[in-house]
Amino acid sequence: MEELIQQALSSSNKISSNSLIEKITPVGGGCIHKAWCIQFQNDKRVFAKSNHIDNINMFKFERECLSILERFANKSYICVPKTLDLISFQNISILFLEWIDFKQSQQNLLGKGLALLHKSSSEWSPKKFGWEKEGFIGSSTQIRGWDSNWGEFFVNFRLRPQLIKAKAWGVIVDDYEDVLKYLSSYLNDHHPRISIVHGDLWSGNCGSTKNGLGSLYDPASYWADREVDISMTKLFGGFNREFYKGYEEIWPLDDFSSDRSEIYNLYHLLNHANIFGGFYKENSLTTLKNLRSRI
Known part of the structure; x- marks a missing residue:
C-alpha cells in the first residue's frame, strides 16, 4: 500500500513539497479507511486516507464537508484541515489532507x-x-x-x-x-x-x-x-x-x-x-x- 500511495503522489501536482518522500507510516484511524502519515525529507508531513476505489464517493463527500466547514470557521478559534488532493490510482482512492499536530488541551x-x-x-x-x-x-x-x-x-x-x-x-x-x-x-x-x-x-x-x-x-x-x-x-x-x-x-x-x-x-x-x-x-x-x- 505504501508503494501505491507513493506512486499516486508522483502523479499529483497539488501537493508541493519540493522534497522526496522519506517514509509513509500507518497511523491510527477509524474503522472504515486506512490512515497514513507521509513524511518528506524537508520535514513536511501530509495526512492520507485510503480505501478501495469503489468508495471514492465517501472521500468526495468528506472533501465537500471540510470545504464548507472551513468556509465558515473562524480561524482564530477553529482549524479545519485543508484538502490537498483526491486521487484515484489503480484500485484505490486516496484523500490527502493537511497534517495537523494535536495535543490534549482545554476545549x-x-x-x-x-x-x-x-x-x-x-x-x-x-x-x-x-x-x-x-x-x-x-x-x-x-x-x-x-x-x-x-x-x-x-x-x-x-x-x-x-x-x-x-x-x-x-x-x-x-x-x-x-x-x-x-x-x-x-x-x-x-x-x-x-x-x-x-x-x-x-x-x-x-x-x-x-x-x-x-x-x-x-x-x-x-x-x-x-x-x-x-x-x-x-x-x-x-x-x-x-x-x-x-x-x-x-x-x-x-x-x-x-x-x-x-x-x-x-x-x-x-x-x-x-x-x-x-x-x-x-x-x-x-x-x-x-x-x-x-x-
Missing part, C-alpha cells in the same frame, strides 16, 4: 469556534434543511434532499431511513409511525435557525491543536438545527465544562435544548445499531420507547 476555543461556525453559517443558509448530494454517516448512506420544515426533514431524511435499515434486525417501521408523526410535529414547533453542522461530532472527530485551537474533521455535514452537534457531544462523552461554557458564551442554547437531545441522538444510535449491532440495538429501542412515552 474552550473548540466550543467557541463551533458556536461561531454555527452562527456565521446561519446568516448564509439556503433557507431550507438538507444537503444536495448523497452523503455518509460512518459507512452508512446519509440521504440527500431538502425540506423547509425541520421536523419533516429530520424524520424523513434521517430517522426513517435508519429505521428502514433496522428491519434487518427486527424493527418494524409501522410500529413507530405514531412516534415519527409526533417527533415531526414537535420539531416543527421548534423553528430552529438553519446552520451548517459537523454532523458526526463525537470526541474522535475533533480535538485541540498544539497551538491550542479547536479542530474539526471527519464530518458528515448538512444544513440543520445546530443542536444536533451539541446533542452528539453528550452521547459518548469526552467534552468538558470548558467546551460548553465556550459555546454558551458565543451563542446560548435555549432552556428546552436538552429535551431535544434524545431525539437527535436516536439517529446516531440507530446508525450504530445498523453498523455494529450489539447493545446499540437495545439502546435504540429504549430511546424509541422513551420518546413514545412523551406522546
Whole structure:
C-alpha cells in the first residue's frame, strides 16, 4: 500500500513539497479507511486516507464537508484541515489532507469556534434543511434532499431511513409511525435557525491543536438545527465544562435544548445499531420507547 500511495503522489501536482518522500507510516484511524502519515525529507508531513476505489464517493463527500466547514470557521478559534488532493490510482482512492499536530488541551476555543461556525453559517443558509448530494454517516448512506420544515426533514431524511435499515434486525417501521408523526410535529414547533453542522461530532472527530485551537474533521455535514452537534457531544462523552461554557458564551442554547437531545441522538444510535449491532440495538429501542412515552 505504501508503494501505491507513493506512486499516486508522483502523479499529483497539488501537493508541493519540493522534497522526496522519506517514509509513509500507518497511523491510527477509524474503522472504515486506512490512515497514513507521509513524511518528506524537508520535514513536511501530509495526512492520507485510503480505501478501495469503489468508495471514492465517501472521500468526495468528506472533501465537500471540510470545504464548507472551513468556509465558515473562524480561524482564530477553529482549524479545519485543508484538502490537498483526491486521487484515484489503480484500485484505490486516496484523500490527502493537511497534517495537523494535536495535543490534549482545554476545549474552550473548540466550543467557541463551533458556536461561531454555527452562527456565521446561519446568516448564509439556503433557507431550507438538507444537503444536495448523497452523503455518509460512518459507512452508512446519509440521504440527500431538502425540506423547509425541520421536523419533516429530520424524520424523513434521517430517522426513517435508519429505521428502514433496522428491519434487518427486527424493527418494524409501522410500529413507530405514531412516534415519527409526533417527533415531526414537535420539531416543527421548534423553528430552529438553519446552520451548517459537523454532523458526526463525537470526541474522535475533533480535538485541540498544539497551538491550542479547536479542530474539526471527519464530518458528515448538512444544513440543520445546530443542536444536533451539541446533542452528539453528550452521547459518548469526552467534552468538558470548558467546551460548553465556550459555546454558551458565543451563542446560548435555549432552556428546552436538552429535551431535544434524545431525539437527535436516536439517529446516531440507530446508525450504530445498523453498523455494529450489539447493545446499540437495545439502546435504540429504549430511546424509541422513551420518546413514545412523551406522546
